[in-house]
Amino acid sequence: MPTSPADPLTPRPAVTIPDFARWKLLGRKISVLTAYDHTSARLLDSAGVDCLLVGDTLGMVVQGRETTLHVTLDQMIYHTEMVARGATRALVVGDFPFGSYESSVERAVASGVRFLKETRCQAVKLEGGRRAAPAIRALVGAGVPVMGHVGLTPQSVHKLGGYKVQRDAEALLDEAAAVAEAGAFAVVLECVPAEAAARITAALAIPTIGIGAGPGCDGQVLVTPDLLGLFEGFRPRFVRHYAELADVIRDAAARYVADVGEGRFPDDRESFH
Ligand code: KIV
Numbered sequence: 001m002p003t004s005p006a007d008p009l010t011p012r013p014a015v016t017i018p019d020f021a022r023w024k025l026l027g028r029k030i031s032v033l034t035a036y037d038h039t040s041a042r043l044l045d046s047a048g049v050d051c052l053l054v055g056d057t058l059g060m061v062v063q064g065r066e067t068t069l070h071v072t073l074d075q076m077i078y079h080t081e082m083v084a085r086g087a088t089r090a091l092v093v094g095d096f097p098f099g100s101y102e103s104s105v106e107r108a109v110a111s112g113v114r115f116l117k118e119t120r121c122q123a124v125k126l127e128g129g130r131r132a133a134p135a136i137r138a139l140v141g142a143g144v145p146v147m148g149h150v151g152l153t154p155q156s157v158h159k160l161g162g163y164k165v166q167r168d169a170e171a172l173l174d175e176a177a178a179v180a181e182a183g184a185f186a187v188v189l190e191c192v193p194a195e196a197a198a199r200i201t202a203a204l205a206i207p208t209i210g211i212g213a214g215p216g217c218d219g220q221v222l223v224t225p226d227l228l229g230l231f232e233g234f235r236p237r238f239v240r241h242y243a244e245l246a247d248v249i250r251d252a253a254a255r256y257v258a259d260v261g262e263g264r265f266p267d268d269r270e271s272f273h
Contacts, residue, residue: 015050015091017123017145017185023218024207030186030219032209033227036062036079040224041086051091053125053147053221054080056098056155061225068154071097073111080119092121093147098155101126101135108135112144125188127153129175133182140183148179151213152191165212169196176200176208188221189213191238212238 023030035041035052044052058079059071073096080094094115101108108126115124123145126132136146151166166172172192179187186207189197194214201208201216210217222239225231229241230249259265 014089017091019050019091020186020207021205024205030207030209032219032221033224034058034061034221035083035086035224038082038086041083041090041092044224045087045090049090050219051093051221052083052087053093054083054095054121055125055223056095057223059097061223061231067157069098069157073097073100073114076100077114077118080115080121084120091123092119093123093125094119094121096124096126101132102128105135105138109138109142109144112139112142112146116144123147123185125149127155130178133178136179136182136184146182146184147209148176148182148184148187149190150175150179150187151189154190163191165191165193167193167196169193169199172196173200173203176204180204180206186219189217212236 020030030050031048032051032053033044033049034055034057035044036054036058041052054076056068056071056076058075059065059068062079063070065071076094076097080092084092096108096111100111112124115121124139125147126135127149128135129148129150132148136148139146151172152160152163154163157163160166172189173196176187176189184206186209187204188209188211189200190210191212192200192210194216197208197210197213198216201218207218209219209221211221226236226239227242229244230246232246235241256265
């Protein structure tokens with residue numbers, strides 16, 4: 001019986017690092033979403049998402065911070081382990097938090113080894129272009145696959161003067177090329193003009209994964225609570241809401257409160273006798 005690729009009961013081969021290179025050659029677009037816990041990892045994985053990124057955006061969407069800068073390596077390891085246990089098909093990538101890789105290549109390799117050993121994720125992501133190349137080279141040399149991240153790099157929010165579109169096309173190409181030359185298997189392009197992203201995508205042998213980088217990238221990534229419409233205040237231009245879960249959650253909780261208040265919950269079938 002033919003089954004849909006999103007059928008959770010269908011046995012599927014796990015996505016591997018070499019699949020990314022193959023998919024780039026085939027022109028097959030790559031879907032990436034962030035995940036922070038086991039339950040949502042299972043749901044996203046069973047929906048057929050290719051790659052789950054345990055992003056340090058968890059500092060904002062899980063911890064309620066203003067930036068990602070407070071997130072620690074131990075916290076990332078904790079969340080990545082839960083996500084990796086929930087994914088049966090998707091490649092799981094753990095994100096290096098600020099302070100876990102910049103000071104030396106030894107530090108970067110030690111952090112990467114912790115991710116692979118303690119969480120069973122398949123790869124790590126780190127921010128930075130040419131400056132991050134030595135760390136990327138050392139990690140890949142040690143057997144830790146790396147996804148790069150250039151353009152708007154939120155860990156440098158203070159240096160960049162805010163969360164702004166990065167418009168220097170030549171510098172972006174140079175940064176992305178440095179990441180590819182260092183051995184990364186893919187690179188995230190965040191908040192860059194669509195034309196620059198398409199040019200980088202054409203120039204690189206590795207897939208580009210865009211967020212606010214237009215349709216010309218090899219793949220796309222979104223922060224899952226954004227996709228689900230869980231945040232009501234700020235809505236960046238590049239986010240598409242595929243659901244309005246904030247309304248669904250508030251409505252469900254309000255009906256529960258009313259049922260408890262009126263004595264309608266629990267009823268007889270929901271009670272033991
Ligand atoms: O931390 C994160 O979730 C990310 C994505 C926005 C690419 O880096």
